[in-house]
Amino acid sequence: MSAGLLFLLQRGTAILLAPLVLVHLGVVLYAVRDGLDAAEILARTRGNLFWAGFYGLFVLAVSVHASIGLRAVLAEWTGLRGRAADTAALAVAFLLLLLGMRAVWAVVGAP
Amino acid sequence: MADAGTADGPVLDVRIWRGTEKGAFVRYEVPARANQTVLDVVTWVQRHREPDLAYRFACRVGVCGSCAMTVNGRPRWTCRTHVKRLPAHRPLVLEPLRNLPRIRDLVCDLEPFFARWERAGGRFVPTATRRDPLPRIAPDSTARRAVDAGIECINCAVCHAACDVLAWRPEYLGPAPLNRAWTLVNDIRHGAREEVLDRTSGDAGCHACHSQASCSEFCPVGLAPTAAIAGLKRASLWRLLGGSRA
Ligand code: SF4
Ligand code: SF4
Ligand code: FES
Numbered sequence: 116m117s118a119g120l121l122f123l124l125q126r127g128t129a130i131l132l133a134p135l136v137l138v139h140l141g142v143v144l145y146a147v148r149d150g151l152d153a154a155e156i157l158a159r160t161r162g163n164l165f166w167a168g169f170y171g172l173f174v175l176a177v178s179v180h181a182s183i184g185l186r187a188v189l190a191e192w193t194g195l196r197g198r199a200a201d202t203a204a205l206a207v208a209f210l211l212l213l214l215g216m217r218a219v220w221a222v223v224g225a226p
Numbered sequence: 227m228a229d230a231g232t233a234d235g236p237v238l239d240v241r242i243w244r245g246t247e248k249g250a251f252v253r254y255e256v257p258a259r260a261n262q263t264v265l266d267v268v269t270w271v272q273r274h275r276e277p278d279l280a281y282r283f284a285c286r287v288g289v290c291g292s293c294a295m296t297v298n299g300r301p302r303w304t305c306r307t308h309v310k311r312l313p314a315h316r317p318l319v320l321e322p323l324r325n326l327p328r329i330r331d332l333v334c335d336l337e338p339f340f341a342r343w344e345r346a347g348g349r350f351v352p353t354a355t356r357r358d359p360l361p362r363i364a365p366d367s368t369a370r371r372a373v374d375a376g377i378e379c380i381n382c383a384v385c386h387a388a389c390d391v392l393a394w395r396p397e398y399l400g401p402a403p404l405n406r407a408w409t410l411v412n413d414i415r416h417g418a419r420e421e422v423l424d425r426t427s428g429d430a431g432c433h434a435c436h437s438q439a440s441c442s443e444f445c446p447v448g449l450a451p452t453a454a455i456a457g458l459k460r461a462s463l464w465r466l467l468g469g470s471r472a
Binding site: 118119121122190196 | 391
């Protein structure tokens with residue numbers, strides 16, 4: 116993948132993440148202030164397509180954004196370049212995607 | 227001029243790097259003057275204490291770009307750096323520039339610096355001969371102003387020494403060559419503008435820059451390579467999205 120495309124993807128996901136993070140923080144504040152317990156939260160999220168889409172997109176953006184950043188950190192701090200850095204970054208992207216999607220499924224999926 | 231080889235009266239405590247990659251700081255006492263540049267200090271040591279001290283200078287007035295050194299840990303042009311105006315610091319510590327191989331004492335090898343100008347496509351490619359009419363370029367056009375902002379580089383490599391990304395990624399093109407590249411991308415007379423973008427938008431090019439602006443902070447002539455690099459990033463993005471260059 117070209118350096119320009121990686122740059123575009125990273126900045127693009129950053130723009131996407133800005134509002135997503137704000138909404139996410141709002142949701143956390145709302146849930147905590149209203150004293151909702153786990154069962155009440157799950158009752159609101161289970162089967163809710165909006166939150167499935169919201170957090171699905173969130174996880175996707177994080178996986179892309181973080182792994183591209185990590186690729187640069189690896190190049191600068193460990194000297195890992197080229198194919199090796201690409202592979203490591205890709206592995207991290209898939210790991211984040213997997214863990215994140217599992218969490219999304221736990222919150223919005225069927226019981 | 228009172229340039230005696232004795233150090234009566236107020237003296238500066240100076241440490242100068244002697245040697246190559248391996249070496250040591252040597253201490254000198256240099257007469258303090260009311261009006262004295264760091265280059266004057268080095269010259270005094272060379273004339274009165276160490277005839278074989280290696281250092282570079284030519285114009286002594288901030289034009290040639292050859293006198294840059296690390297002064298108290300910061301890259302500076304020494305001929306225009308007044309000892310009195312340096313932030314309080316004792317002793318005065320002088321080393322060669324960072325991020326370049328050391329040849330001897332205060333002199334480093336600039337070949338890797340200039341090789342990057344070539345790699346960035348920094349050589350002008352003419353599109354006309356002397357018999358063609360001069361192209362008309364509006365002085366207030368965006369492109370012409372972008373060229374103006376970066377054209378006065380004196381190739382001193384101060385920015386090169388100031389850049390942390392270069393210290394971490396030796397293959398990075400660095401601020402000065404990218405600044406030069408941006409002036410060429412905006413120069414309608416240049417015959418290889420797309421090629422300059424190709425050469426500067428790779429992994430070791432503009433996208434490696436953190437925009438932290440050490441280069442712009444230290445550039446002695448007040449250029450802003452960071453802004454030029456941001457221009458290259460934008461241009462490479464537009465090209466990627468199928469648009470024209472910036
Ligand atoms: S702005 Fe870019 S080129 Fe300038 S010092 Fe920082 S990383 Fe280096
Ligand atoms: S951009 Fe400034 S600091 Fe860098 S080489 Fe040119 S004049 Fe020197
Ligand atoms: S000696 Fe020429 S710029 Fe300093």
